[in-house]
């Protein structure tokens with residue numbers, strides 16, 4: 001099966017005067033249905049790697065192929081469109097837009113893609129929210145629901161464009177253990193039901209163990 | 224609704240207090256502009272109206288000597304022109320009925336009247352006064368200068384030896400309608416009967432001008448059948464100078480516009496206008512800075528949100544638009560409110576500054592098109608003010624702000 005994301009010799013060096021090389025040649029592929037844990041010590045470069053995989057940042061050297069196409073030559077607009085349609089994100093902090101309702105937050109990626117609200121968007125966002133157990137909270141603002149609910153809304157938003165891969169950077173880092181387990185179960189269900197690939201950065205070894213694959217960053221390399 | 228408009232409105236509505244704050248700033252700025260504009264243009268209109276109330280827009284004059292502007296006493300502003308040529312027989316316009324037809328047909332001209340001007344001494348008993356004599360056709364003349372409307376006593380008609388005298392001259396000589404006065408020239412003295420006393424709102428004219436029928440003037444000034452001046456009225460008063468130059472070329476008769484005669488007044492009006500534009504400009508700069516600074520803060524506060532929008536597929540150009548739209552909406556709504564406030568202020572001012580007779584001192588009024596211009600300017604200012612924060616927002620790099 002061909003890889004959705006194919007990282008070849010990715011390096012990342014921060015800074016121009018004082019250079020910090022964080023990643024030293026990463027090779028990694030993510031395919032449909034993958035459920036991958038990325039671990040490593042604080043400061044090891046997990047977020048850096050996820051940003052590059054998520055087309056949020058560019059590598060210093062190396063190539064990132066998305067569905068077999070190299071992204072090196074693409075301009076910002078093409079990258080933005082590709083990112084919006086292929087990738088979904090869940091962050092440690094929910095980052096829902098406080099001015100929008102939960103439903104509008106989930107519609108946001110769809111509207112951004114088409115440039116306006118289209119028929120059916122509202123319904124499919126409602127479906128996604130029902131699926132994460134927030135069918136009763138559509139009209140609520142993010143600050144009117146609990147932390148666990150917010151994070152589930154953020155997951156629904158990540159699913160909005162039916163992405164092939166969802167990148168989650170410590171998605172349960174801000175949650176208590178009960179909510180945390182709920183969220184993980186949800187991610188697993190989505191993975192099983194839709195075949196959506198997940199790359200999850202986590203510090204929690206117990207959680208990592210439940211994943212299909214675990215990669216660890218040590219000294220900027222994967223082990 | 225485009226996505227950018229949707230988000231822009233969500234932001235404006237979410238930060239109601241902040242939105243209200245910058246909209247008020249915009250409204251106040253526009254109110255000042257509207258008020259100032261109304262005041263200045265009303266003032267200028269009344270000055271110009273008063274000037275043109277006793278003066279033809281364009282004069283074609285056969286005399287070689289150019290009329291010199293005459294200052295009103297105690298006032299630097301030129302208010303009228305008079306040709307003083309002693310008792311010499313003035314130069315005449317030949318073939319004038321045809322000439323008048325040609326001038327009337329010329330574009331931009333809405334009314335034409337013949338006139339014979341000269342000088343005489345007006346005598347009443349022992350008192351004499353030097354006056355300017357104008358021979359006119361009452362019907363055509365009043366289409367140039369509203370003399371018929373300016374009659375304060377008597378009737379607007381010149382039959383036989385009838386004469387119109389100005390209010391100040393009449394007061395000075397102690398005469399009124401029905402009294403007789405004599406006009407004396409080198410050729411002798413002729414008696415006239417006062418049929419009307421007029422008030423053209425201009426002291427100099429009221430004191431120094433008398434009007435008789437064209438035929439009487441021709442006899443009195445020794446120019447039978449002749450005129451030496453064609454008075455005209457134009458449609459667009461500020462086009463007068465341009466039209467005058469063209470008429471001069473077309474007719475070969477020396478032509479002078481009210482604008483040339485009142486160049487001092489026009490310079491004063493122009494510098495008044497430019498200082499008011501300058502004030503309006505700086506008011507809008509202040510408004511722009513207010514809008515810009517609030518939006519800059521808003522961009523800083525929303526860095527993470529903008530990063531999220533970008534991460535989920537929002538293009539840079541759309542992020543830019545989200546903030547430009549906020550500036551435009553603030554400008555549009557703020558200025559609409561400002562137009563109402565400014566008009567209210569102007570009307571209040573107009574109603575509180577009245578002449579003794581109860582008429583407003585300033586004829587302040589606004590056209591719909593003027594409001595449209597103010598609203599367009601303010602909207603543009605809003606967009607320009609938002610362009611800096613918008614560019615700042617578009618530069619936000621999602622990898623740096625979202626964790």
Ligand SMILES: Nc1ncnc2c1ncn2[C@@H]1O[C@H](COP(=O)(O)OP(=O)(O)OP(=O)(O)O)[C@@H](O)[C@H]1O
Nearest residue numbers: 014015020022040041042043044045046047048049
């Ligand atoms: N924008 C940046 N400029 C310079 N250095 C950076 C930048 N971002 C990250 N770094 C450095 O790169 C290294 C890796 O950072 P990164 O955030 O990827 O680590 P991480 O594994 O996600 O850590 P954590 O588990 O604490 O989130 C760190 O040493 C950090 O100081």
Ligand SMILES: [Mg+2]
Nearest residue numbers: 046047048169
């Ligand atoms: Mg991290």
